[in-house]
Amino acid sequence: MKFTDEIARRRTFGIVSHPDAGKTTLTEKLLLYGGAIQEAGAVKSNKIKKGAASDFMEIERQRGISVATSVLAFEYDGKKINILDTPGHKDFAEDTFRTLTAVDSVIVVIDVAKGVEEQTEKLVKVCRMRQIPIIVFVNKMDREGKDAFDLLDEIEQKLELRVTPLSFPIGMGYDLKGIYNIHRKNVNLFTGASSKDIHSTTAISDLNDEKLNQLIGDPAAETLREELELATGIYPEFNRQEYLDGELQPVFFGSALHNFGVKELLDGFIEIAPAPRAKNAEERLVKPNEKDFSGFVFKIHANMDPRHRDRLAFIKIVSGTFERNKAYKHVRLDKNLKFSSPNAFFAEKKEIVDESFPGDIVGLHDTGNFKIGDTLTSGEELHYKGIPSFSPEHFRYINNADPMKSKQLAKGIDQLMDEGVAQLFTLELNGRKVIGTVGALQFEVIQYRLEHEYGATCSYENLNVHKACWVDGSVAKPEEMTDFKRVKSKFLCKDKRGQLVFLADSSFSLQMTQQKYPSIKFHFISEFE
Numbered sequence: 001m002k003f004t005d006e007i008a009r010r011r012t013f014g015i016v017s018h019p020d021a022g023k024t025t026l027t028e029k030l031l032l033y034g035g036a037i038q039e040a041g042a043v044k045s046n047k048i049k050k051g052a053a054s055d056f057m058e059i060e061r062q063r064g065i066s067v068a069t070s071v072l073a074f075e076y077d078g079k080k081i082n083i084l085d086t087p088g089h090k091d092f093a094e095d096t097f098r099t100l101t102a103v104d105s106v107i108v109v110i111d112v113a114k115g116v117e118e119q120t121e122k123l124v125k126v127c128r129m130r131q132i133p134i135i136v137f138v139n140k141m142d143r144e145g146k147d148a149f150d151l152l153d154e155i156e157q158k159l160e161l162r163v164t165p166l167s168f169p170i171g172m173g174y175d176l177k178g179i180y181n182i183h184r185k186n187v188n189l190f191t192g193a194s195s196k197d198i199h200s201t202t203a204i205s206d207l208n209d210e211k212l213n214q215l216i217g218d219p220a221a222e223t224l225r226e227e228l229e230l231a232t233g234i235y236p237e238f239n240r241q242e243y244l245d246g247e248l249q250p251v252f253f254g255s256a257l258h259n260f261g262v263k264e265l266l267d268g269f270i271e272i273a274p275a276p277r278a279k280n281a282e283e284r285l286v287k288p289n290e291k292d293f294s295g296f297v298f299k300i301h302a303n304m305d306p307r308h309r310d311r312l313a314f315i316k317i318v319s320g321t322f323e324r325n326k327a328y329k330h331v332r333l334d335k336n337l338k339f340s341s342p343n344a345f346f347a348e349k350k351e352i353v354d355e356s357f358p359g360d361i362v363g364l365h366d367t368g369n370f371k372i373g374d375t376l377t378s379g380e381e382l383h384y385k386g387i388p389s390f391s392p393e394h395f396r397y398i399n400n401a402d403p404m405k406s407k408q409l410a411k412g413i414d415q416l417m418d419e420g421v422a423q424l425f426t427l428e429l430n431g432r433k434v435i436g437t438v439g440a441l442q443f444e445v446i447q448y449r450l451e452h453e454y455g456a457t458c459s460y461e462n463l464n465v466h467k468a469c470w471v472d473g474s475v476a477k478p479e480e481m482t483d484f485k486r487v488k489s490k491f492l493c494k495d496k497r498g499q500l501v502f503l504a505d506s507s508f509s510l511q512m513t514q515q516k517y518p519s520i521k522f523h524f525i526s527e528f529e
């Protein structure tokens, strides 16, 4: 197949939602359509049986939350689909934000009863900022939930989206009769049974057709006609370009558990979702169809198998063809590297591949060369933008609890930070190490992993920090900078990249500092112009 055809047939996307909205269930049903798995329940039960297949951590099993981000690929209707799974748990939000730098579009899953939840709001905000095309899937229609119009309203307001339904529910919960596919003009009746194939659909090209009454009964047919008339009046007509530009978001309804409305979603997705998009590097815009390979690391995953202590760096290919055993430039290290066993990901396994194309994710075995955000190219000096660190929410000193294992601890901390599990700050004054995380749960994860993967034990000590502020002295007056460093020496540290960070202990002290040193800029994010 031609290189350009390979690009055109790829769809790389993420499913984002608040935990429990049905992301895992939906993912599994999508895989069923792709023939990538044979039975419902495979994704979850597989998770429990053998960790290697979906690369997740022991701790995930214990807690039942999706800690790891994995890649699932399958073929459907001539398209190569890559799903980048994103943890829904808020403590792992940063992992999800990073994954969103590698997707070309997203599907947002919303629970019809719970409506728009907190995590969904945060994640959609990031998608909106990056103009990522969004499709909304309203799930659990087999349960009693919010009225479709109210919910669409809520989505528009809370998520600041401009929506248009492409399918419409006929009833809900106990009375769910089916779904009307506005786009294709047909009715899919709900039987309650979960099947692999789409339930048979009946074309209703004219809504006034008596056939509709025979299918769903007089009252439901009447209601549907009224609702669709109302919907046509309220919502804009679907326009693909607007969707691609992030200005219009189509909505589908269904029940992932019953595999109902999922095929409509998948078919709709295939039809409208974008192929790999161009990406901005610091130097220039890079297009997928360029001949030279380039890509960036958006995730590093520790190998949980103690017999294989290497890590897997996940690279999103932005341009060109990635070939096995070919030397590529690791831009940050200014070093050429070859990879003899790059992995491609499939639903239940990963396999060594000879070639991968833009939109694909390759997993490269790594013994410590990669950090999140690193760029790999055919030789060009390119730096992909947009994987910044945000100020953590929680801070603690990390101490070595076993003096015999200080080396292991240092190595463990170093590697976990490269993976982006948390951020490390080293105090200038005394060299003490401070760990900053998005959620409290990460401290436990770090402790657990240090012990199980590195044989090191740590203890934590509380530390009162309000925010980590990256110090930008590019236009600072030298005397202000000198005074700031002297007065605040107790609160100054370096992040992993050696950037100066001020750990403000309260919003008040931050404000005072900003007033006292107006020429110094303080950022809550590690990347600034």
Ligand code: G4P
Binding pocket: 017, 018, 019, 020, 021, 022, 023, 024, 025, 026, 044, 088, 139, 140, 141, 142, 143, 254, 255, 256, 257, 258
């Ligand atoms: P998540 O990945 O977004 O966290 O959600 P997940 O798919 O694990 O789904 C959360 C719960 O919601 C699961 O129930 C799942 O079976 C249920 N669910 C998903 N889709 C639907 C749907 O369309 N209708 C209904 N009624 N339920 C749905 P659970 O009891 O927490 O887990 P399990 O024991 O069933 O696996």
